[in-house]
Amino acid sequence: MTTSMSRRLLLLTALLSACAAKPPAPSKLPALRLPPAALGSARFALSQRLSVTRLDMADQPPQRVDVQLQLDASGLLLAAFAFGQRVLLMKWDGIELIVQRHAMLPSEVDAERMLRDLCLTYWPADAVRAALPGGWAWVQTAAGQELQQLGQARLVIRRLDANIVEITNSTEGYQLLIESQAQEGA
Template structure:
């Protein structure tokens, strides 16, 4: 599946926002481990094509970006633009994650991290829970989702409504000290949007 022309025009990717925010942590040399979540595209339970506006806050700085994301049962595609220039692309088929990055991006910007935050935000909580390794836990209370490591909150996600790909979503990464606000500005779904909480 290829990104549409409209998607490319609006893209400035969740990838860039999340990972640049992540690498802004003030932690010394060895940052805390990430979860390493890699769920299959099919486990999302829907096919979606989204355009989003992103606001990233870290270390007292705020950046505004746009995003384009397409997911179907076979693959996930992302394309990122910054200042009108493509800086990052991702393709994930459930087994292999392929990425391209512009040399302007810092080495700490990792495709694996952006995939993880995307799936933590959009995927059903039960699908995430089944894939968590020992020591990790995810909780869902209404419109609030919390990822924990050994009982300590790592990431908190707050939704404005029960559909994870409409309205506003705020993701706060406590370990890496950033907050990402995602607002949908367009898109469609080929199936009824799933609810963020399990029945």
């Protein structure tokens, strides 16, 4: 690894660690590992910019990462990049979640949370509802969808337009803005 690359990865680690200065509490939201087959004929091939803001640090600029996402009934493939380097690779086939992380990627970047958020964002509502444990509901609202526990919103997804999704997770303390563009040739 070159010195320049090492410096960029150290900077990325510092940026992401600053965003997670106080480690997030363990998730109290249900884990979701929905089978890709539940997507039916839906197919996604997207270039995305993810902007993450900690809710207790809303005055700080968001941390950003670029993502390539391919998702269809056969599986999910996600690659995250920062400073031109791949820092995360996730593969989900409905049976096994395979995660390759760059050594400099902070532990606060949690693949299980990412998979859950992807399931909530892209899978059909009926598949999400069927996978939730008792006391939880996936509810359509005027503003979007809410993951509710005993009637209280714990995570809210709003589709700001056809290419922008906003996830506000008050339980785990973050807001995620997902800006997507279809990949060329997809």
